[in-house]
Amino acid sequence: MAVQKVIEGIYYVGSRHWDRPIFDELLELPKGTSYNAYIVFGSQKTALIDTVDPCKTHELLRNLDVLNVKEIDYVIANHAEQDHSGSIPAVLEKYPSAKVVTNEKCKALLIDLLEIKEDKFITVNDNDTLSLGDKTLQFMFTPWVHWPETMSTYLVEEKMLFTCDFFGSHIATSRIFGPKDEKLIYEGAKRYYAEIMMPFRKNIQKNVQKVEELNPSMILPGHGVIYKNPQFIIDAHKKWISDDVDNEALIIYISMHGSTKELVDYLSDILIEQGVHARPYNIAEASLGEIAMDLVDAATVVFASPFILAGVHPKIIATAYLANALRPKTKFAGIIGSFGWGGKGVEHIKSNLANLNVELFEPVYIKGKPKPKDFEQIAALAKKIADKHREIGILK
Numbered sequence: 001m002a003v004q005k006v007i008e009g010i011y012y013v014g015s016r017h018w019d020r021p022i023f024d025e026l027l028e029l030p031k032g033t034s035y036n037a038y039i040v041f042g043s044q045k046t047a048l049i050d051t052v053d054p055c056k057t058h059e060l061l062r063n064l065d066v067l068n069v070k071e072i073d074y075v076i077a078n079h080a081e082q083d084h085s086g087s088i089p090a091v092l093e094k095y096p097s098a099k100v101v102t103n104e105k106c107k108a109l110l111i112d113l114l115e116i117k118e119d120k121f122i123t124v125n126d127n128d129t130l131s132l133g134d135k136t137l138q139f140m141f142t143p144w145v146h147w148p149e150t151m152s153t154y155l156v157e158e159k160m161l162f163t164c165d166f167f168g169s170h171i172a173t174s175r176i177f178g179p180k181d182e183k184l185i186y187e188g189a190k191r192y193y194a195e196i197m198m199p200f201r202k203n204i205q206k207n208v209q210k211v212e213e214l215n216p217s218m219i220l221p222g223h224g225v226i227y228k229n230p231q232f233i234i235d236a237h238k239k240w241i242s243d244d245v246d247n248e249a250l251i252i253y254i255s256m257h258g259s260t261k262e263l264v265d266y267l268s269d270i271l272i273e274q275g276v277h278a279r280p281y282n283i284a285e286a287s288l289g290e291i292a293m294d295l296v297d298a299a300t301v302v303f304a305s306p307f308i309l310a311g312v313h314p315k316i317i318a319t320a321y322l323a324n325a326l327r328p329k330t331k332f333a334g335i336i337g338s339f340g341w342g343g344k345g346v347e348h349i350k351s352n353l354a355n356l357n358v359e360l361f362e363p364v365y366i367k368g369k370p371k372p373k374d375f376e377q378i379a380a381l382a383k384k385i386a387d388k389h390r391e392i393g394i395l396k
């Protein structure tokens with residue numbers, strides 16, 4: 001908690017979740033996260049832009065008390081997800097004359113998710129404005145920059161853009177404008193993009209362009225830090241959402257008795273010798289968040305698993321499923337591993353990669369412990385990967 005001034009008349013009233021370990025019960029948050037809410041005092045009206053996760057409602061309400069807020073006219077809901085909207089019912093209870101300002105789709109979701117009464121809403125269309133007296137809010141729809149109803153709110157006079165999930169970062173810090181070390185900001189934002197936004201890359205492309213044309217003076221997201229230099233985060237997103245990939249091969253593997261691991265080690269060595277940056281992840285211990293971050297720009301991903309119980313290892317299937325759902329721009333994929341007598345493992349992996357627009361190399365499956373001829377096949381795969389990287393110009 002703790003109120004912080006952004007500029008005169010605009011305050012940060014959100015909450016840091018320093019020790020939240022995991023988001024969506026799925027991906028790690030090594031630096032925690034925050035739920036950012038902002039209050040804007042106009043000469044005639046007061047608007048609260050987004051709220052906080054329900055577990056932090058008490059902090060938001062305390063922040064409003066610290067600022068001695070007696071009345072809120074509008075609660076702007078840029079996004080219906082509970083980490084931003086979840087405290088709206090408590091705010092409406094404390095400020096009974098407040099209206100929730102949002103779009104039709106968000107309104108429907110808020111009624112479903114939070115049982116907010118229909119008569120509490122004012123609905124807006126794309127580009128509509130709302131006057132607070134000397135300040136004007138303008139709504140900019142950004143559908144599918146996470147959910148179908150997501151939007152941003154622009155404070156016209158100050159050129160400040162409140163983007164909610166868009167441009168968010170997973171970092172809890174008391175420095176609302178970010179730590180001095182920009183690398184930390186970049187990593188928090190990349191983690192956020194990888195874990196939350198990557199599946200919506202195509203929608204984000206259009207909206208990043210819109211934001212760049214708007215040329216805001218500040219971007220104020222719903223998670224992480226405020227950007228006083230918006231170009232920093234716009235440029236970072238432009239790289240992540242572009243079709244360009246890096247000369248990197250992720251190898252996501254598991255091995256019960258070491259045979260698959262021998263293949264993975266050999267593949268990594270040959271790739272590195274060929275000039276490809278190999279990054280093996282043992283999925284028995286690896287962080288899914290780190291894998292998601294590497295998937296943002298890796299050109300190649302290889303799944304490596306022994307056959308087990310007539311298929312491949314369930315942890316590999318779960319990771320392939322996740323990679324598929326995240327829809328990275330990866331261009332090439334491989335499947336390798338070891339088996340004892342047979343099964344349908346390769347098909348299981350393939351059927352979980354349907355969303356990836358990849359060229360799939362011929363799978364390399366070997367019987368038992370790898371023999372010299374098996375290593376030859378792995379070396380050939382490494383050379384094919386390097387050739388493909390050369391073909392698309394990322395390896396000289």
Ligand SMILES: Cc1cc2nc3c(=O)[nH]c(=O)nc-3n(C[C@H](O)[C@H](O)[C@H](O)COP(=O)(O)O)c2cc1C
Nearest residue numbers: 255256257258259260306308309310339340341342
């Ligand atoms: C619990 C278990 C189940 C297995 N099920 C299969 C199977 O269904 N089909 C098969 O071909 N091999 C099966 N195997 C054999 C392994 O795939 C084989 O030993 C392989 O070489 C193990 O690779 P690893 O050393 O990387 O773990 C099974 C092994 C274990 C331990």
